[in-house]
Amino acid sequence: MIVKPFAPSPLTKGLQALVTRMQPTHPQYQNFQQELKNKEAGDFGEQYVMKELQQIALLNDCYIFHNVILPSVLPMQIDILLIVPNAIILLEIKNIRGTVHFKSDPRQLIRTSESGEVHVFTHPEIQLEQYIQSMKHFLDTQHVSIPIYGAVVFPFNNVNIHREDGRLPILMAKELPIFLHKHLEKNKETATMTEIKNIILSHLQHRTPFPLCQYYQIDASALRRGVYCENCGEFGMEKLKIGWQCQMCQHRCRDAHIQALKDYYMLVGETITNRECRDFLMIESEHIAKRILQKLQLPRSGSNKYSSYKLFGL
Numbered sequence: 392m393i394v395k396p397f398a399p400s401p402l403t404k405g406l407q408a409l410v411t412r413m414q415p416t417h418p419q420y421q422n423f424q425q426e427l428k429n430k431e432a433g434d435f436g437e438q439y440v441m442k443e444l445q446q447i448a449l450l451n452d453c454y455i456f457h458n459v460i461l462p463s464v465l466p467m468q469i470d471i472l473l474i475v476p477n478a479i480i481l482l483e484i485k486n487i488r489g490t491v492h493f494k495s496d497p498r499q500l501i502r503t504s505e506s507g508e509v510h511v512f513t514h515p516e517i518q519l520e521q522y523i524q525s526m527k528h529f530l531d532t533q534h535v536s537i538p539i540y541g542a543v544v545f546p547f548n549n550v551n552i553h554r555e556d557g558r559l560p561i562l563m564a565k566e567l568p569i570f571l572h573k574h575l576e577k578n579k580e581t582a583t584m585t586e587i588k589n590i591i592l593s594h595l596q597h598r599t600p601f602p603l604c605q606y607y608q609i610d611a612s613a614l615r616r617g618v619y620c621e622n623c624g625e626f627g628m629e630k631l632k633i634g635w636q637c638q639m640c641q642h643r644c645r646d647a648h649i650q651a652l653k654d655y656y657m658l659v660g661e662t663i664t665n666r667e668c669r670d671f672l673m674i675e676s677e678h679i680a681k682r683i684l685q686k687l688q689l690p691r692s693g694s695n696k697y698s699s700y701k702l703f704g705l
Contacts, residue, residue: 398457403434405599408658409423411619413609414613419607419609437486440482440484447568450571454473455473456469456591457471460597466521474584475574476575476584478575479538480541480571484546489502490502490550493516493555500512515543516558542559542562544562547564604658611659614659617673618635618650618651620644621642625637625640628644628647649705652687656703661701665677
């Protein structure tokens, strides 16, 4: 039973908006383009593992969460969390290509790409051990005692892994059924899955680095303004009486402004005024901007020209 289905991370969506609205000549453009590529690869790997888990028959009556953030003394953002009858299992997903060397002293992950570039990262065991300790601390505060296990999982066979001595399992996705079966047999049931599921659901947190311009210290004036055409990729769709029309390809879309306002939320801020809306969507009419914002039934504060609309949840 999947209680929290896969969804691309908010940061991925934000980076997609940032790269789309940033000029290619911006000095940080290539860095963000690479960061987006890495995030999309990570999301793709997690999605693949989630699909693999759904096909494992012995997990039919278990709970699976994706991208779990819980309150803890240490940061805890778990890629995939499984609640099985006798344990909690944390999976750290690494979608990395090339040759990967797990060093044990000091603990590092050294990756050599197909082009020969060498990159050094923190060993994923360190992060996973922190998550296991944080999860134990969290459950202690809820007076729940249950074994907690973890594994680093590589979704695809496009990686060549070299490993020195390690403390936690490193698996390929296809090995998960055997790994999980061992843990399902290992212990007797110590707490009800439903009890733990309800505790986790009641404490889930949603953290985002929005607005990204503030997070990355980018001047919002560097962003490309206007409504984006999903057909040809150009900005500056023209507002018609009903909907929007692209000046370049003549494509029409009734609700093209919604994505633009989502971009504003992720990049600039969670509230927007009529003037800011006009500036970002590149429309002149105050009345049209007011109609757009009011039709979306957004929470509003202030009155008249001092009104601002909350974009959260758009």
